[in-house]
Amino acid sequence: MGVTAHDQASQQRQAGDTVSILVTGGSGTLGSDVVPALRARGLSPLVMSRRPGGTATRVADLNTGVGLAPALDGVDTVVHLAAGKHQEREAASLVSAARASGVSHLVFISIVGIEEIPFPYYRAKLAAERVITASGLGVTVFRTVQFHSFAAGLFDAQGRLPVLFAPRLKIQPVDTRVVADELATLALGEPRGRVRDLGGPQILTGHQLARLYVDAGSAPRRIVDFRLAGKVWSGYRAGHHLVPATRSGGRTFAEYLAER
Template sequence: MTTILVTGGTGTLGRLVTRRLRADGHEVRVLSRHSQPYAVDLRTGGSGLDAAVAGVDTVVHCASSPRGGDEQAAGHLIGAARRAGVGHLAYISVVGVDRVPLGYYRTKLAVERRIEESGLGWTILRTTQFHDLLAQVFQVLAKPPVMALPAGVADQPVEVAEVAGRLAELALGGPVGRAEDMGGPQVRSLESLARAYLSATGRRRPLLRVPLAGAAYRGFRAGHHLTPGLAVGEGTFEEYLAARFGGAHPGR
């Protein structure tokens, strides 16, 4: 039996990774800011981090925050993992972090570099965006009477449970460095994905395609966040929507 620490183990991905590893009979410690007995804020570190990592064979690093602090968190985690003699650090990243100059992507890439230079055995898995994230974005964009979308952008959403399964599999193996990227089953225009969301939630909104400026937008238009040659995911966005929202609702 392997002892594994999952950071961000109460989050969208982390809780599924934890569930999968425990189902396979492994001892799993869940680290998050509020999860006892390993309630640790990785951005500040502290003695609780050393206790969480002590005796651990593998760390699966899922914790991330759009509010910032991921680089500091990674530095604290790597330091604790070194002190504890952890043999394997597995990290979840995003396809395109080295090609799309978005602030959050730059941070993910910086964390990748820290892990690669850590001296630890490491595995990095990059995936396309989760269905959940796309639904959250559409929920916000659908609030006005007109739904504005970045013009000419496609996406390749992937089912988070499938990512959890792959990440757990990698965590249980030896360090492989950069694992093969993982993409959802279909590259779709944002317009078609938005229409699927509107249909599933019973909303009626005209779509407005808005050209944007900037290098990040050009990167998304060029498809640098996609991996069509590695469309290994199986669950479609429509299947996710059906499971989450059920049947169609009256238009609103």
């Protein structure tokens, strides 16, 4: 029986040799923490983007597939963070190119609660996750809750409104540095399938998050709580996006706001 790409990468890991890692979405919010986390482990990760320049060392588009084959040339492990408008198609083109180039491990970041909350972005994430899980490649799937940057974005998006609208929901935002560190560890290990979901250090109401946001220096504003109707909202209200049992370390939302 021949030696597979997975066997080769496994032998490399056991021998302590460097494996070649490519990060899709390496230019994004999470990617900007994952790339340094891999470098801190002595690796020189390749950073994939659709655009040359900046941090990109491999240029490819997962939606069209253009540039993917050369981008994956010589790569053992892919950390797939990129998410465009067509996540399922992007996952399918990545899987097909990864199979062709002998990638041995595909690590995928996913989101807690995507089965239960019928938000279109989550449906797309679930479809992409299923493509990856069924790929036949060695895979590791890691689901987390919302990032601090996402929670802050809910308020940033309100710009100069005279009041600050806060959802009547609980949110458990997590520090992308912690997520990145875990992804780097997973990327260096063997494929593990679905691993334990990760939540942030605190579960706070939308109102509490808004209060921290105002206290961190935005213009003083009255906080107005709101609720919406529908299955997406009910899914959040039921807490399907939370992981109360698994709380990470790392920065709290207040610490994140103070630092950014």
